[in-house]
Amino acid sequence: MFHTLLYCLFGLLVVVLLMLTGLSYRLRKFLLKKESESESESSTINIESAAERCKREAREERLSWIQGTVYAAILVIVVSIIFFFWMIVKDTPYEAHLMEWLNIVVRLMHITFGIAWIGASFYFVWLENALNRTENVRDELAGNLWAVHGGGFYYLEKYKVAPKEIPKHLHWFKYEAYFTWLSGFTLLCIVYYFNAKSFLIDKHVLDVAPLTAVGIGIASFIVAWIIYDLLCKSPLINKGIWFAIIGYIILGAFAFFYSKVFSSRAAYIHFGAMIGTLMAANVFFVIIPAQKAMVNAAKKGVPPDATLGKKALQRSIHNNYFTLPVLFVMISNHFPSTFGNKHAWLVLAVISLGLAGLKHWLNLREQGRLSTWVMPVSALILLGVAYMTAPQPHVASKEKVTFAEVYPIIQQRCTFCHSTHPANKDLSAPPNGVVYETPEDIVKLKDKIMQRVVVTKTMPQNNQTNMTDEERELICAWIEQGASIK
């Protein structure tokens, strides 16, 4: 009965979704048609009166508002469909499969939006740095630039403040940022929050209830934004280097805090998500509102408030320095020598410093300001972390360890996840396809076992199967003695 109801709801929602999608296409066509109509009108009459312009803009705003609402409704329905689907497959083997596919889809979206956002950000910073500001530059311009790309020539001009008349088609760069954040937050929920017990919490770090842990994660983003925003509004913002130093110390404190409440991987991801939140919030709360105010001022013909532009630029510069550290965090889960280190938070803080330094060097270089020390110092910092994370020399016991001693340990501590059909219900397949069912499986992967079980101690994951240090020692000795299965 309950399931029939769910299926009916599911079907109904799919129909509504199709109808809404159709409606959104119609609205879009309508909007485009209206625009081309008013364009041809204005080309014959040439100048539309202020009243007409006002009316047209109000109409366009209303229509795009309706369009936005339809898009929002589509999103809500898609989420509800997934939710009902989840209700149907809950507690069946398909649940983990559904989660895996959600993971694939949302992760792809996150990467794609992220590339678009960071790509545009890199491009505009480069543009700003590479502008020709001296030769053949009209008075109202800050500079211009010729470029060739994809078989075509482009010519761009940057205005000192704003053009005399704001063009009708003004392209904004904002949805890349918003969608990167939204998809990133969704991914955080799919991977860490829905499976908080397995992935977010490591009871050897802090034994908290899943909901508490999720609450701490989300609250930390809000607190980070409040602190950062206050800092940006304080007089400190005008003291360049001190702002950077204090900001960096606060970021380091967050890295430390996360390492004391979450599992090591979750701590890294939260650090990245926190900075990503600052970046997206900079776009949403400061940069875009400043740009809107400037456009409105230009439309009214009053001089735009230059401090708004300056503040937006400051936030934009901060975002620029955040990019490389955030990108590192996003791939860090592949590198157990970083998040698996004893002082994982320090490794993270130092890598972030080195990467921000590298970005600084790139910025200087684009402006043609060649600095001799920024690049070598950043490289040294990064080499320093590589050194700091190197495995400690380790002497395992010399006593002979046989496979008969090691095999049961692996079976007891690893096959819960690493088997063809894992007993761990959060997994639909063995992680990374790694199984330890036969002796050969184990020997084949001995180097990786050494790395994850002995050197970084990042396996068993969050030590969910309670492996002891003596067992790690035994495995280490067995591998060092040649990993024989006889």
Ligand code: HEC
């Ligand atoms: C609670 C589940 C769980 C347990 C128990 C577990 N693992 Fe893992 N293991 C994972 C997950 C999830 C991954 C993939 C993510 C990663 O690489 O950290 C993984 C990855 C690995 C990898 C990396 C594979 C690759 O392709 O790089 C190795 C090696 C590994 N585990 C070894 C072990 C050993 C040895 C044990 C037992 C001592 C063990 N694991 C116990 C969940 C588990």
